[in-house]
Amino acid sequence: MRTGIIGTGRIGSTLARILVASGHEVLLANARGPQSIGPLLAELGPAASAAHPAEVAEQAEPLVLMVPFASVRGLLPPELVRDRVLVDATNAFNGPGNPAEFGGRTSSELVAEWYPGARVVKSLNTMHFATLAVAGTRPGERLAHFTAGDDEKAKEIVAGIIADLGFAPVDTGSLHAGALLQQPGGPLYNRPLTEAQAQAWISH
Template structure:
Protein backbone atom coordinates (compact mmCIF):
# COMPACT_ATOMS: atom_id res chain seq x y z
CA UNK A 1 0.00 0.00 0.00
CA UNK A 2 1.42 3.41 -0.97
CA UNK A 3 1.83 5.79 1.93
CA UNK A 4 -0.22 8.95 1.74
CA UNK A 5 1.96 11.94 0.92
CA UNK A 6 2.00 14.91 3.26
CA UNK A 7 0.34 17.92 1.67
CA UNK A 8 2.51 21.03 1.82
CA UNK A 9 1.71 24.67 1.39
CA UNK A 10 4.09 25.89 -1.31
CA UNK A 11 4.62 29.41 -2.64
CA UNK A 12 5.99 29.98 -6.13
CA UNK A 13 7.35 33.39 -7.08
CA UNK A 14 7.63 33.57 -10.84
CA UNK A 15 5.22 32.01 -13.29
CA UNK A 16 7.51 31.57 -16.28
CA UNK A 17 8.38 28.20 -17.73
CA UNK A 18 9.94 26.66 -14.61
CA UNK A 19 7.48 28.30 -12.21
CA UNK A 20 4.50 27.42 -14.37
CA UNK A 21 5.48 23.77 -14.78
CA UNK A 22 6.30 23.37 -11.09
CA UNK A 23 2.85 24.79 -10.37
CA UNK A 24 1.33 22.18 -12.69
CA UNK A 25 3.18 19.24 -11.18
CA UNK A 26 2.93 20.25 -7.53
CA UNK A 27 -0.81 20.85 -7.72
CA UNK A 28 -1.19 17.51 -9.52
CA UNK A 29 0.59 15.90 -6.57
CA UNK A 30 -1.98 17.46 -4.25
CA UNK A 31 0.04 20.29 -2.74
CA UNK A 32 -1.55 23.63 -1.92
CA UNK A 33 0.19 26.11 -4.22
CA UNK A 34 0.12 29.90 -4.19
CA UNK A 35 1.68 31.50 -7.27
CA UNK A 36 2.78 35.08 -7.85
CA UNK A 37 4.45 37.09 -10.58
CA UNK A 38 5.57 40.67 -11.13
CA UNK A 39 2.50 41.57 -13.19
CA UNK A 40 -0.11 40.73 -10.56
CA UNK A 41 -2.62 37.96 -9.74
CA UNK A 42 -5.03 39.01 -12.50
CA UNK A 43 -2.49 37.80 -15.08
CA UNK A 44 -2.46 34.29 -13.59
CA UNK A 45 -6.13 33.47 -14.10
CA UNK A 46 -5.50 30.85 -16.79
CA UNK A 47 -2.78 29.06 -14.82
CA UNK A 48 -5.02 29.08 -11.75
CA UNK A 49 -7.96 27.70 -13.73
CA UNK A 50 -5.77 24.97 -15.21
CA UNK A 51 -4.09 23.90 -11.96
CA UNK A 52 -6.19 24.99 -9.01
CA UNK A 53 -3.30 27.09 -7.68
CA UNK A 54 -4.14 30.36 -5.92
CA UNK A 55 -2.86 33.56 -7.57
CA UNK A 56 -1.53 36.03 -4.99
CA UNK A 57 0.52 39.23 -4.89
CA UNK A 58 4.26 38.62 -4.50
CA UNK A 59 4.27 39.88 -0.92
CA UNK A 60 1.75 37.16 0.03
CA UNK A 61 3.38 34.24 -1.80
CA UNK A 62 5.26 32.96 1.24
CA UNK A 63 2.43 33.42 3.75
CA UNK A 64 2.12 30.16 5.70
CA UNK A 65 4.34 28.36 3.19
CA UNK A 66 6.55 25.45 4.18
CA UNK A 67 8.46 25.82 0.94
CA UNK A 68 8.94 28.76 -1.43
CA UNK A 69 10.34 28.56 -4.97
CA UNK A 70 11.94 31.77 -6.24
CA UNK A 71 12.15 31.47 -10.01
CA UNK A 72 12.60 34.94 -11.49
CA UNK A 73 15.41 36.63 -13.47
CA UNK A 74 18.43 37.34 -11.29
CA UNK A 75 18.24 41.06 -12.05
CA UNK A 76 14.74 41.13 -10.49
CA UNK A 77 15.81 39.65 -7.14
CA UNK A 78 16.62 43.03 -5.52
CA UNK A 79 13.12 44.26 -6.43
CA UNK A 80 11.38 41.64 -4.28
CA UNK A 81 9.64 43.11 -1.22
CA UNK A 82 11.52 43.09 2.07
CA UNK A 83 10.21 40.80 4.79
CA UNK A 84 9.10 38.33 2.14
CA UNK A 85 9.34 35.34 4.51
CA UNK A 86 8.11 37.07 7.66
CA UNK A 87 4.81 35.17 7.60
CA UNK A 88 6.16 31.88 6.24
CA UNK A 89 5.96 28.68 8.27
CA UNK A 90 8.77 28.00 10.74
CA UNK A 91 11.70 26.36 8.97
CA UNK A 92 10.51 27.36 5.50
CA UNK A 93 12.80 26.01 2.77
CA UNK A 94 13.51 28.44 -0.07
CA UNK A 95 14.50 27.09 -3.48
CA UNK A 96 16.48 29.35 -5.82
CA UNK A 97 16.27 28.27 -9.46
CA UNK A 98 18.09 31.33 -10.76
CA UNK A 99 20.98 31.76 -13.18
CA UNK A 100 23.18 34.74 -13.99
CA UNK A 101 23.07 35.69 -17.67
CA UNK A 102 25.02 38.97 -17.76
CA UNK A 103 25.17 39.40 -21.54
CA UNK A 104 21.82 37.85 -22.35
CA UNK A 105 19.57 39.37 -19.67
CA UNK A 106 20.85 40.50 -16.27
CA UNK A 107 23.60 43.00 -16.92
CA UNK A 108 26.75 43.13 -14.83
CA UNK A 109 26.43 42.21 -11.14
CA UNK A 110 29.59 43.40 -9.42
CA UNK A 111 29.43 41.07 -6.41
CA UNK A 112 29.36 38.06 -8.70
CA UNK A 113 31.97 39.34 -11.15
CA UNK A 114 34.39 41.04 -8.75
CA UNK A 115 33.89 39.33 -5.40
CA UNK A 116 33.43 35.83 -6.76
CA UNK A 117 30.09 35.21 -5.05
CA UNK A 118 28.15 32.28 -6.41
CA UNK A 119 24.88 33.29 -8.01
CA UNK A 120 22.80 31.71 -5.27
CA UNK A 121 24.91 33.22 -2.47
CA UNK A 122 24.21 36.64 -3.99
CA UNK A 123 20.50 35.79 -4.16
CA UNK A 124 20.53 34.56 -0.56
CA UNK A 125 22.07 37.82 0.64
CA UNK A 126 19.34 39.84 -1.07
CA UNK A 127 16.55 37.62 0.21
CA UNK A 128 17.89 37.59 3.77
CA UNK A 129 17.07 33.90 4.06
CA UNK A 130 19.05 30.71 3.35
CA UNK A 131 18.39 29.24 -0.10
CA UNK A 132 18.75 25.84 -1.69
CA UNK A 133 19.88 25.90 -5.33
CA UNK A 134 17.91 23.46 -7.50
CA UNK A 135 16.22 23.24 -10.92
CA UNK A 136 18.52 25.94 -12.35
CA UNK A 137 19.88 23.62 -15.03
CA UNK A 138 16.66 21.72 -15.63
CA UNK A 139 14.71 22.07 -18.86
CA UNK A 140 11.24 23.29 -17.93
CA UNK A 141 9.49 20.76 -20.16
CA UNK A 142 11.35 17.92 -18.43
CA UNK A 143 9.46 18.72 -15.22
CA UNK A 144 6.31 17.63 -17.04
CA UNK A 145 7.71 14.92 -19.29
CA UNK A 146 10.70 13.19 -17.71
CA UNK A 147 9.54 12.36 -14.18
CA UNK A 148 9.83 8.66 -13.33
CA UNK A 149 9.05 6.45 -10.32
CA UNK A 150 11.91 5.83 -7.89
CA UNK A 151 14.21 3.05 -9.03
CA UNK A 152 13.47 3.48 -12.74
CA UNK A 153 16.73 2.92 -14.67
CA UNK A 154 16.44 6.10 -16.75
CA UNK A 155 15.42 8.34 -13.86
CA UNK A 156 17.02 11.77 -14.22
CA UNK A 157 19.02 13.25 -11.33
CA UNK A 158 19.19 16.92 -10.33
CA UNK A 159 22.01 18.57 -8.36
CA UNK A 160 20.99 20.31 -5.14
CA UNK A 161 23.29 22.72 -3.26
CA UNK A 162 22.80 24.54 0.03
CA UNK A 163 24.05 25.03 3.58
CA UNK A 164 20.87 24.33 5.57
CA UNK A 165 20.83 20.54 5.99
CA UNK A 166 17.18 20.38 7.07
CA UNK A 167 16.00 22.56 4.18
CA UNK A 168 18.13 20.62 1.71
CA UNK A 169 16.64 17.35 2.94
CA UNK A 170 13.14 18.75 2.51
CA UNK A 171 13.91 19.96 -1.02
CA UNK A 172 15.47 16.65 -2.03
CA UNK A 173 12.39 14.80 -0.72
CA UNK A 174 10.13 17.05 -2.79
CA UNK A 175 12.23 16.51 -5.92
CA UNK A 176 11.99 12.75 -5.34
CA UNK A 177 8.23 13.13 -5.07
CA UNK A 178 8.27 15.07 -8.36
CA UNK A 179 9.90 12.03 -9.97
CA UNK A 180 13.64 12.80 -10.04
CA UNK A 181 16.70 11.59 -8.16
CA UNK A 182 19.02 14.12 -6.53
CA UNK A 183 22.73 14.52 -5.95
CA UNK A 184 24.04 16.57 -3.02
CA UNK A 185 26.17 19.22 -4.74
CA UNK A 186 27.63 20.61 -1.51
CA UNK A 187 27.16 23.95 0.19
CA UNK A 188 26.06 27.16 -1.46
CA UNK A 189 29.68 28.23 -2.01
CA UNK A 190 30.06 25.04 -4.09
CA UNK A 191 27.02 25.85 -6.23
CA UNK A 192 29.24 27.26 -9.00
CA UNK A 193 29.51 23.62 -10.03
CA UNK A 194 25.94 23.77 -11.40
CA UNK A 195 25.93 27.31 -12.79
CA UNK A 196 25.46 27.92 -16.56
CA UNK A 197 28.00 26.34 -18.91
CA UNK A 198 29.21 23.74 -16.41
CA UNK A 199 29.12 20.03 -17.36
CA UNK A 200 26.02 19.35 -15.23
CA UNK A 201 24.02 22.31 -16.56
CA UNK A 202 21.22 20.89 -18.71
CA UNK A 203 22.48 17.32 -18.22
CA UNK A 204 19.72 14.73 -18.59
CA UNK A 205 21.38 11.81 -16.85
CA UNK A 206 21.26 9.77 -13.66
CA UNK A 207 23.06 10.00 -10.33
CA UNK A 208 26.41 8.61 -11.49
CA UNK A 209 26.74 10.95 -14.48
CA UNK A 210 25.58 13.98 -12.50
CA UNK A 211 28.07 13.23 -9.71
CA UNK A 212 30.86 12.94 -12.29
CA UNK A 213 29.82 16.17 -14.04
CA UNK A 214 29.84 18.11 -10.76
CA UNK A 215 33.36 16.86 -10.01
CA UNK A 216 34.58 17.94 -13.45
CA UNK A 217 33.31 21.53 -13.20
CA UNK A 218 35.72 24.47 -13.38
CA UNK A 219 35.24 27.62 -11.26
CA UNK A 220 36.35 29.81 -14.15
CA UNK A 221 33.51 31.61 -15.87
CA UNK A 222 33.49 31.21 -19.63
CA UNK A 223 33.42 34.44 -21.68
CA UNK A 224 29.81 33.79 -22.76
CA UNK A 225 28.66 33.88 -19.13
CA UNK A 226 30.80 36.78 -17.93
CA UNK A 227 29.97 40.47 -18.15
Protein backbone atom coordinates (compact mmCIF):
# COMPACT_ATOMS: atom_id res chain seq x y z
CA MET A 1 0.00 0.00 0.00
CA ARG A 2 1.33 3.42 -0.95
CA THR A 3 0.01 6.27 1.15
CA GLY A 4 -0.38 9.70 -0.41
CA ILE A 5 0.40 12.67 1.81
CA ILE A 6 -0.59 16.11 0.59
CA GLY A 7 1.23 18.68 2.69
CA THR A 8 4.87 18.41 3.75
CA GLY A 9 5.02 20.79 6.69
CA ARG A 10 6.03 19.60 10.14
CA ILE A 11 3.12 17.20 10.58
CA GLY A 12 3.11 15.86 7.01
CA SER A 13 6.86 15.31 7.04
CA THR A 14 6.64 13.58 10.40
CA LEU A 15 3.95 11.24 9.15
CA ALA A 16 6.06 10.42 6.09
CA ARG A 17 9.05 9.58 8.28
CA ILE A 18 7.20 7.21 10.58
CA LEU A 19 5.34 5.55 7.68
CA VAL A 20 8.62 4.82 5.89
CA ALA A 21 10.16 3.58 9.14
CA SER A 22 7.19 1.20 9.45
CA GLY A 23 7.73 -0.26 5.98
CA HIS A 24 5.23 1.80 3.99
CA GLU A 25 5.76 3.60 0.71
CA VAL A 26 4.72 7.24 0.52
CA LEU A 27 3.95 9.61 -2.31
CA LEU A 28 4.24 13.26 -1.30
CA ALA A 29 2.94 16.54 -2.66
CA ASN A 30 2.76 20.16 -1.58
CA ALA A 31 1.81 23.53 -3.00
CA ARG A 32 5.38 24.35 -4.08
CA GLY A 33 5.90 21.38 -6.37
CA PRO A 34 7.88 18.13 -6.29
CA GLN A 35 11.31 19.79 -6.54
CA SER A 36 10.80 21.46 -3.16
CA ILE A 37 10.45 18.02 -1.55
CA GLY A 38 13.93 16.92 -2.66
CA PRO A 39 15.66 17.22 0.74
CA LEU A 40 12.92 15.21 2.45
CA LEU A 41 13.08 12.54 -0.24
CA ALA A 42 16.84 12.28 0.24
CA GLU A 43 16.24 11.68 3.93
CA LEU A 44 13.48 9.13 3.41
CA GLY A 45 15.16 7.05 0.73
CA PRO A 46 13.67 4.89 -2.04
CA ALA A 47 10.34 4.26 -0.30
CA ALA A 48 9.36 7.90 -0.88
CA SER A 49 8.62 9.83 -4.04
CA ALA A 50 7.02 13.15 -4.94
CA ALA A 51 4.44 14.37 -7.42
CA HIS A 52 1.83 17.06 -7.89
CA PRO A 53 -1.35 16.79 -5.75
CA ALA A 54 -3.55 15.53 -8.60
CA GLU A 55 -0.96 12.88 -9.45
CA VAL A 56 -0.89 11.74 -5.84
CA ALA A 57 -4.67 11.43 -5.92
CA GLU A 58 -4.40 9.18 -8.98
CA GLN A 59 -1.53 7.01 -7.80
CA ALA A 60 -1.89 6.50 -4.04
CA GLU A 61 -4.48 5.45 -1.48
CA PRO A 62 -5.31 6.35 1.17
CA LEU A 63 -4.79 10.06 0.62
CA VAL A 64 -3.98 12.11 3.72
CA LEU A 65 -4.73 15.83 3.72
CA MET A 66 -2.20 17.62 5.91
CA VAL A 67 -2.59 21.12 4.52
CA PRO A 68 -4.19 24.23 6.06
CA PHE A 69 -7.95 23.73 6.12
CA ALA A 70 -8.46 26.84 4.00
CA SER A 71 -6.55 25.10 1.18
CA VAL A 72 -8.71 21.95 1.05
CA ARG A 73 -11.53 23.13 -1.19
CA GLY A 74 -10.42 22.97 -4.80
CA LEU A 75 -7.11 21.33 -3.93
CA LEU A 76 -7.91 18.16 -5.90
CA PRO A 77 -10.17 17.39 -8.87
CA PRO A 78 -13.20 15.84 -7.11
CA GLU A 79 -13.52 13.06 -9.67
CA LEU A 80 -10.05 11.77 -8.78
CA VAL A 81 -10.98 11.06 -5.17
CA ARG A 82 -14.43 9.58 -5.74
CA ASP A 83 -14.57 6.14 -4.09
CA ARG A 84 -11.09 6.70 -2.60
CA VAL A 85 -10.17 6.72 1.08
CA LEU A 86 -9.53 10.38 1.95
CA VAL A 87 -8.12 11.05 5.41
CA ASP A 88 -8.96 14.52 6.69
CA ALA A 89 -6.09 15.33 9.04
CA THR A 90 -6.69 19.09 8.83
CA ASN A 91 -7.69 21.42 11.66
CA ALA A 92 -9.86 24.47 11.08
CA PHE A 93 -9.14 27.68 12.98
CA ASN A 94 -10.30 31.28 12.78
CA GLY A 95 -7.08 32.88 13.92
CA PRO A 96 -4.49 31.49 16.35
CA GLY A 97 -6.03 29.12 18.88
CA ASN A 98 -9.61 29.96 17.87
CA PRO A 99 -11.49 26.91 16.49
CA ALA A 100 -13.63 27.64 13.46
CA GLU A 101 -17.40 27.26 13.71
CA PHE A 102 -19.56 25.83 10.92
CA GLY A 103 -23.07 26.13 12.31
CA GLY A 104 -23.04 22.79 14.08
CA ARG A 105 -21.40 20.92 11.23
CA THR A 106 -17.87 19.59 11.34
CA SER A 107 -15.06 20.61 9.05
CA SER A 108 -14.85 16.99 7.88
CA GLU A 109 -18.47 17.06 6.76
CA LEU A 110 -17.53 20.04 4.58
CA VAL A 111 -14.62 18.06 3.14
CA ALA A 112 -17.04 15.25 2.28
CA GLU A 113 -19.34 17.80 0.62
CA TRP A 114 -16.50 19.26 -1.44
CA TYR A 115 -15.38 15.77 -2.54
CA PRO A 116 -18.63 13.88 -3.13
CA GLY A 117 -18.22 10.13 -3.16
CA ALA A 118 -14.88 10.20 -1.34
CA ARG A 119 -14.63 7.84 1.63
CA VAL A 120 -13.72 10.50 4.18
CA VAL A 121 -12.19 9.52 7.52
CA LYS A 122 -11.28 12.09 10.16
CA SER A 123 -7.98 10.94 11.65
CA LEU A 124 -4.36 11.81 12.44
CA ASN A 125 -5.28 15.38 13.42
CA THR A 126 -5.27 15.34 17.22
CA MET A 127 -1.61 14.70 18.08
CA HIS A 128 1.22 17.25 18.13
CA PHE A 129 3.87 16.47 15.53
CA ALA A 130 6.60 16.10 18.17
CA THR A 131 4.57 13.42 19.96
CA LEU A 132 3.66 11.73 16.70
CA ALA A 133 7.33 11.46 15.80
CA VAL A 134 8.33 9.30 18.77
CA ALA A 135 5.32 8.00 20.69
CA GLY A 136 4.68 5.01 18.43
CA THR A 137 8.04 3.44 19.33
CA ARG A 138 7.96 4.08 23.07
CA PRO A 139 7.58 1.10 25.41
CA GLY A 140 4.40 0.74 27.41
CA GLU A 141 0.75 1.11 26.52
CA ARG A 142 0.11 2.56 23.09
CA LEU A 143 -1.31 6.03 22.62
CA ALA A 144 -4.57 6.34 20.74
CA HIS A 145 -5.22 7.76 17.31
CA PHE A 146 -8.84 8.27 16.46
CA THR A 147 -10.96 7.50 13.40
CA ALA A 148 -14.35 9.00 12.59
CA GLY A 149 -16.35 8.32 9.45
CA ASP A 150 -19.44 6.87 7.85
CA ASP A 151 -17.61 4.17 5.82
CA GLU A 152 -16.65 1.30 8.10
CA LYS A 153 -14.25 -0.31 5.64
CA ALA A 154 -12.44 2.98 5.10
CA LYS A 155 -12.04 3.35 8.86
CA GLU A 156 -10.62 -0.18 9.03
CA ILE A 157 -8.02 0.70 6.40
CA VAL A 158 -6.94 3.80 8.32
CA ALA A 159 -6.97 1.84 11.60
CA GLY A 160 -4.56 -0.67 10.08
CA ILE A 161 -2.10 2.08 9.22
CA ILE A 162 -2.42 3.55 12.73
CA ALA A 163 -1.60 0.13 14.21
CA ASP A 164 1.41 -0.26 11.90
CA LEU A 165 2.76 3.03 13.28
CA GLY A 166 2.65 1.70 16.84
CA PHE A 167 -0.50 3.49 17.95
CA ALA A 168 -3.92 2.20 19.01
CA PRO A 169 -6.79 2.93 16.62
CA VAL A 170 -9.92 4.04 18.44
CA ASP A 171 -13.21 4.53 16.57
CA THR A 172 -15.09 7.65 17.68
CA GLY A 173 -18.16 7.05 15.49
CA SER A 174 -19.69 8.88 12.57
CA LEU A 175 -18.15 11.68 10.58
CA HIS A 176 -20.38 14.13 12.45
CA ALA A 177 -20.29 12.85 16.03
CA GLY A 178 -16.74 11.56 15.96
CA ALA A 179 -15.24 14.57 14.24
CA LEU A 180 -16.87 16.85 16.80
CA LEU A 181 -14.83 15.03 19.44
CA GLN A 182 -11.59 15.20 17.46
CA GLN A 183 -11.54 18.66 15.91
CA PRO A 184 -10.11 21.78 17.61
CA GLY A 185 -12.27 22.66 20.58
CA GLY A 186 -13.30 19.02 20.99
CA PRO A 187 -12.36 16.97 24.06
CA LEU A 188 -9.94 14.66 22.22
CA TYR A 189 -7.97 17.33 20.38
CA ASN A 190 -4.31 17.61 21.42
CA ARG A 191 -4.92 15.35 24.40
CA PRO A 192 -2.62 12.30 24.39
CA LEU A 193 -4.51 9.32 25.78
CA THR A 194 -3.62 5.67 26.08
CA GLU A 195 -5.89 3.17 24.41
CA ALA A 196 -7.56 2.31 27.73
CA GLN A 197 -8.05 5.96 28.62
CA ALA A 198 -9.52 6.74 25.22
CA GLN A 199 -11.90 3.79 25.27
CA ALA A 200 -13.03 4.66 28.80
CA TRP A 201 -13.62 8.27 27.84
CA ILE A 202 -15.65 7.41 24.74
CA SER A 203 -17.78 4.80 26.52
CA HIS A 204 -18.50 6.88 29.63
